[in-house]
Structure formats: structure tokens, C-alpha cells
Amino acid sequence: MSVIVFAENWSGKFKKSTFEAVSYGAETAKMLGASVTAVVIGNVSDEDLKSLGKYGATKVLSVKNDKLNELVPQAYAGIIAQAAQKEGAKAVIISYTYSGKALAGRVAVKLKAGLVAGATALPKSVSPFTVRKKCFSGKGLTDVAVHSDIKTIAITPNSYQVNAGSGEASVESFSPSLTDADFGTITKEVKKTSGKVVLTEAEIVVSAGRGLKGSENWGMVEELAEQLGAATACSKPVADVGWRPHHEHVGQTGITIGPNLYIAIGISGAIQHLAGVSSSKVIVVINSDKEAPFFKAADYGIVGDAFEVVPRLIEAVKKFKASHN
Amino acid sequence: MKFLVCISNVPDTTSRITFTDNKAFNASGVQFIINPYDEIALTRALELKEALGGTVTVINVGGATTEPNIRKALAIGADDAIRVNAEPTDAYFVATQIAEAAKKNSYDVILTGRESIDYNGAQVAPMLAELLGLPCVTVATKLDIAGSEATVEREIDGGKEVLSVKTPFVLSAQKGMAEPRIPNMRGIMSARTKPLQVMEPAGDARLTESVYYEQPPAKQAVKLIDPNNVEELVNLLHNEAKII
Numbered sequence: 411m412s413v414i415v416f417a418e419n420w421s422g423k424f425k426k427s428t429f430e431a432v433s434y435g436a437e438t439a440k441m442l443g444a445s446v447t448a449v450v451i452g453n454v455s456d457e458d459l460k461s462l463g464k465y466g467a468t469k470v471l472s473v474k475n476d477k478l479n480e481l482v483p484q485a486y487a488g489i490i491a492q493a494a495q496k497e498g499a500k501a502v503i504i505s506y507t508y509s510g511k512a513l514a515g516r517v518a519v520k521l522k523a524g525l526v527a528g529a530t531a532l533p534k535s536v537s538p539f540t541v542r543k544k545c546f547s548g549k550g551l552t553d554v555a556v557h558s559d560i561k562t563i564a565i566t567p568n569s570y571q572v573n574a575g576s577g578e579a580s581v582e583s584f585s586p587s588l589t590d591a592d593f594g595t596i597t598k599e600v601k602k603t604s605g606k607v608v609l610t611e612a613e614i615v616v617s618a619g620r621g622l623k624g625s626e627n628w629g630m631v632e633e634l635a636e637q638l639g640a641a642t643a644c645s646k647p648v649a650d651v652g653w654r655p656h657h658e659h660v661g662q663t664g665i666t667i668g669p670n671l672y673i674a675i676g677i678s679g680a681i682q683h684l685a686g687v688s689s690s691k692v693i694v695v696i697n698s699d700k701e702a703p704f705f706k707a708a709d710y711g712i713v714g715d716a717f718e719v720v721p722r723l724i725e726a727v728k729k730f731k732a733s734h735n
Numbered sequence: 736m737k738f739l740v741c742i743s744n745v746p747d748t749t750s751r752i753t754f755t756d757n758k759a760f761n762a763s764g765v766q767f768i769i770n771p772y773d774e775i776a777l778t779r780a781l782e783l784k785e786a787l788g789g790t791v792t793v794i795n796v797g798g799a800t801t802e803p804n805i806r807k808a809l810a811i812g813a814d815d816a817i818r819v820n821a822e823p824t825d826a827y828f829v830a831t832q833i834a835e836a837a838k839k840n841s842y843d844v845i846l847t848g849r850e851s852i853d854y855n856g857a858q859v860a861p862m863l864a865e866l867l868g869l870p871c872v873t874v875a876t877k878l879d880i881a882g883s884e885a886t887v888e889r890e891i892d893g894g895k896e897v898l899s900v901k902t903p904f905v906l907s908a909q910k911g912m913a914e915p916r917i918p919n920m921r922g923i924m925s926a927r928t929k930p931l932q933v934m935e936p937a938g939d940a941r942l943t944e945s946v947y948y949e950q951p952p953a954k955q956a957v958k959l960i961d962p963n964n965v966e967e968l969v970n971l972l973h974n975e976a977k978i979i
């Protein structure tokens with residue numbers, strides 16, 4: 411009996427969300443009395459494949475095929491489902507990334523395996539099999555019972571820790587059967603967003619809103635982000651007027667993020683904004699209005715003028731880094 | 736070109752969310768709207784219909800209470816509507832019902848929203864595509880169609896991807912694809928007489944069920960820091976929150 415984990419890679423490299431998914435799979439496998447088989451599609455080095463053993467994978471099924479270097483949802487889902495059948499899987503774990511969102515539903519249908527999309531914790535119990543997730547854009551939590559024999563769990567990145575131990579996984583090459591019909595989408599071009607840290611993967615995000623008055627004032631936001639190794643984000647009106655690019659806009663109509671630290675500068679904290687950031691582990695709010703609604707959602711707050719507070723904060727972070735290196 | 740747009744009926748974004756005995760969502764006093772991403776999908780379908788000719792059908796899986804929002808979709812410009820008369824409690828069930836209805840008509844493009852803002856699954860589109868054996872592009876920000884070939888842009892981690900796909904296909908729409916339209920008076924008048932077909936569900940295969948709900952734990956009160964002593968914030972983030 412096994413638990414299948416889709417171990418996603420980006421141009422041959424794993425990321426933290428991959429290790430989270432494998433760690434999550436290992437813990438779920440323990441609950442089910444099963445072992446973990448990771449499925450890797452793409453050109454990942456043998457050494458990296460074996461290293462998934464550190465996070466609890468016993469075996470890795472490696473699929474190498476030059477037609478599969480970019481995500482092809484039908485083919486990828488077919489591979490994951492075939493691996494699940496071959497391994498007698500009781501559960502399939504997929505990280506709820508952009509790729510995961512394209513795949514989880516397909517895998518669930520192929521295996522008739524009920525899906526918890528966007529799980530935030532380990533299964534509460536395995537009999538009945540229930541898993542917690544958020545609902546109503548973070549304004550509610552629900553426990554979802556999965557009634558099918560096989561379960562699919564799409565685990566939200568940054569909601570489960572990486573458990574690194576020792577060990578090496580055995581690597582097996584896997585040749586699934588694929589047909590032309592599995593290649594319905596053809597990738598023409600991949601456009602990388604400039605910017606140093608990718609917003610959806612950032613552990614720290616520095617975000618600013620209309621309180622900053624104009625695009626010319628974003629220098630200090632970028633500098634604070636750089637000092638913290640953070641990504642930058644913004645509120646919707648800021649993107650709408652073109653002070654910042656739209657791909658930085660977080661909130662209900664923008665990107666949803668859940669970093670370890672979210673620093674909101676000159677953002678009022680409208681409910682639609684909070685919907686995109688309320689999963690952040692720690693929220694810091696800097697706002698000149700002590701009545702700003704964002705303070706109710708914040709862990710730490712500074713009531714003050716951003717144009718004074720942020721430069722001071724940059725200096726304080728620099729000092730901290732100097733004394734901790 | 737025949738478009739099918741899946742619309743879900745969700746609480747307005749500013750609604751207070753409460754639950755009855757941790758067992759069910761408490762809908763009393765809550766205003767329901769068309770899921771915002773579905774409005775984007777609908778608008779893009781209408782724009783493409785205007786450019787290419789064809790029809791736009793909307794479909795909803797839900798009880799009779801969703802009809803005002805189905806009429807709203809008709810007022811925005813859809814030609815006709817289908818309501819599958821069943822409670823949408825499980826994404827697989829919803830996708831199965833839409834797939835059954837879609838099989839009766841050969842649609843060229845089936846659009847959904849990126850995700851519903853109530854259950855936030857983002858899974859109806861890929862499930863539907865799998866059930867129909869079609870390709871699917873998720874979280875798409877652009878859609879153009881020439882002949883039977885579509886060019887689509889979708890969000891990926893750290894950027895965008897441009898894809899081509901042939902009709903028929905399924906797509907889930909993200910903000911950016913179109914600016915939602917507001918119904919005008921003529922649309923509202925004509926919506927009353929546009930066809931709205933009610934279908935009974937095919938089977939009752941539900942694979943999941945929400946068995947318990949709660950509100951997220953209340954945040955502890957914010958810790959305020961003196962704006963003249965921001966070093967304190969850095970200390971707290973290091974020593975207390977342990978994140979830097």
C-alpha cells in the first residue's frame with residue numbers, strides 16, 4: 411500500500427513546496443500504514459531524486475521525456491494516475507501550486523478519488539478520512555470528509571512544514587502509456603516576471619497601498635524588500651492606476667499569498683485585500699490612521715507616517731543583519 | 736461558436752460568514768452574487784461571440800434560489816440558461832452534472848471562473864475537462880480564438896505561459912481576461928423572456944462532504960510599537976515571532 415506524492419520541479423529543480431508535499435505525504439502514509447512513492451516528471455538529477463528520501467519517500471518513479479518538460483495537464487495527470495494504480499495508492503498528494511491546480515481535479519476524476527483542494531493540515535483522522543481546508547476566502551474553516559476509496563489531497567504551499575531527516579529513495583524509471591490526445595495544450599512561450607523574489611513563493615512580502623501617494627515613492631518599499639529578501643506586492647487600486655504592475659496585486663481579485671511575514675504599508679485593510687493575505691503567518695501593519703481596519707488583522711502595528719517609519723525600519727533591518735552575520 | 740459558461744452563486748465578498756451549529760453555512764441575511772471570476776468568463780464569452788458569431792449559454796448547478804443570478808447573467812447578455820436542480824456540495828458532483836448537460840450539446844468552448852469564492856476549490860474546470868476528455872487551461876488571463884485554434888495566456892509560478900489549444904476545450908478565467916459588464920435596462924427587460932431550462936440531476940455521485948465548519952480563531956490584539964523605536968519591531972520579529 412502506498413501514498414503517491416507528485417514531486418513538482420521547475421526546470422529540473424525542486425522547491426520548498428515539493429519537500430513540504432513529500433513530508434506531508436510521509437506523515438499521511440504513517441497514519442495509513444503505507445509507504446511513500448514520489449512521482450517526478452522532468453529532467454531532475456539522480457542525486458536530487460534520491461534526496462527525496464530525506465523527506466520520507468521510499469521510492470521515486472522518474473519519468474523523463476522531452477515532450478514533458480513544460481506542464482501538459484492531461485499527460486501529467488495520466489502519469490500520476492497510472493503511478494497510483496501501479497503502486498496501489500490509498501492517497502495521492504499534490505502541492506496546490508498553479509500546476510497542482512491544473513492537475514488535482516483531473517487525477518481525482520481518473521481515480522474517482524474525492525479531492526480536498528487546498529488542504530491546510532494533515533488528515534484529522536483516517537477513518538473517517540477528514541482533512542481541514544479554508545473556505546469563504548479564509549473567512550471560514552471546514553473539515554472535508556472523503557468518502558471514496560482513494561483520496562486526493564492538494565496541500566496549500568507553506569501550510570505544512572518540511573521534515574528533513576536522512577535516507578535515500580530508490581529510483582525507478584517509469585514509462586507510462588501516453589497518447590497524442592494527452593497533448594491537447596501546446597506551450598508556445600514562457601514569460602518570466604522580472605523581480606528577484608517570486609511573490610507566490612516568497613517567505614516575506616513587503617506590500618504597499620494608496621497611502622504611498624505615487625509610484626515615485628516605491629523606492630523605499632523595494633529597498634526594505636531587498637534588505638529582507640522579500641517580494642513586493644500592492645493593493646488593487648495601486649495596480650489599477652498603474653503605479654505597480656498587475657501581477658503584484660494581492661487580494662480577492664488578485665493573487666492569494668500565505669507568506670511567513672506580510673508587511674502592509676499604507677494599506678487600509680479592506681476585506682477584499684485581506685482575503686488574499688489572511689493566511690500570512692505574521693502580519694505587520696504600518697499606517698498613519700490608528701483606526702485603519704488592517705490593525706484588527708495585524709500581529710504588530712506601527713501607527714505612523716510611512717515616509718518616516720519605513721526609512722527607519724530599513725536602517726533597523728540593516729543594523730540587525732550586520733550584528734547577526 | 737458555441738460557448739458554455741459555468742456560473743456559481745456565492746455570498747457577496749463583504750458578507751459576514753457564520754455557521755449554524757458548526758454544521759452548515761448560515762445563509763440568512765446573506766446577499767448572493769455571481770462568482771466574480773465567472774462574470775469575467777461570461778464577459779469574455781460575450782465579446783468573442785460578438786466578434787465571431789454564435790451563442791452563449793450559462794449553466795448553474797443549484798437550487799431555485801440561484802435563479803435571480805441566472806437572470807442577471809442573461810441580462811448581461813447570455814442567450815439562454817440551464818439550471819441543474821441540485822445542491823452543489825461536491826466539486827466532482829458539480830462537474831459531473833455540467834458534463835452531462837454539455838454532452839447534450841456540442842459546445843466549442845466551456846468557461847469557468849478561476850475558483851469559486853465560497854469553497855475556493857478551483858477544481859470544477861479540470862474535473863469537467865477530464866470527464867469530457869478535453870484539454871483545459873487553468874487560471875487564464877487572455878483568450879483569443881481564430882478558427883478552431885485558441886491562443887491562451889495563463890498564470891504560472893513566477894510568470895505567464897502562452898499556450899495554443901484547439902476547440903473544443905475548457906478554460907478557467909482569471910482577472911485580466913475582461914472587464915465585467917453591468918446589465919443595462921434593455922438587457923434586464925429581455926432577460927425575463929430568455930429560455931431558462933431546469934434539468935434534474937443525473938445520479939448522485941458525491942465523493943466528499945463538508946462535515947464541520949468553524950470560524951478562524953480570533954486574532955490576538957495587535958501589539959503596537961512606538962514609531963520612534965522601530966528596532967523593537969525587528970527584535971520582536973526575531974525573538975518572538977522568530978521569522979527573521
Ligand SMILES: Cc1cc2nc3c(=O)[nH]c(=O)nc-3n(C[C@H](O)[C@H](O)[C@H](O)COP(=O)(O)OP(=O)(O)OC[C@H]3O[C@@H](n4cnc5c(N)ncnc54)[C@H](O)[C@@H]3O)c2cc1C
Nearest residue numbers: 619620621645646661662663676677678680682698699716
Ligand atoms: C469586488 C471587489 C474586489 C476587490 N478586490 C481587491 C483586491 O483583490 N485587492 C485589493 O487590495 N483591493 C480590492 N478591492 C478594493 C478594496 O475594497 C479597497 O478599496 C482597496 O484594497 C484599498 O486599497 P488601499 O488600502 O491601498 O487604499 P485606501 O483604502 O485608500 O487606503 C490607504 C491607506 O493608507 C493610509 N495612509 C495614508 N497616508 C499614509 C502615510 N503617509 N503613511 C502611512 N499610511 C498612510 C491611510 O490611512 C489608509 O488606511 C476590491 C473591491 C471590490 C468591490
Ligand SMILES: Nc1ncnc2c1ncn2[C@@H]1O[C@H](COP(=O)(O)O)[C@@H](O)[C@H]1O
Nearest residue numbers: 741796823847848850851856857858859
Ligand atoms: N454550482 C455550480 N454551478 C455552475 N458552475 C459552478 C458551480 N460551482 C463552481 N462552478 C464553476 O467552477 C468554477 C470553479 O469553482 P470551484 O472549483 O468551486 O472553485 C467557478 O468559478 C464556476 O465557474
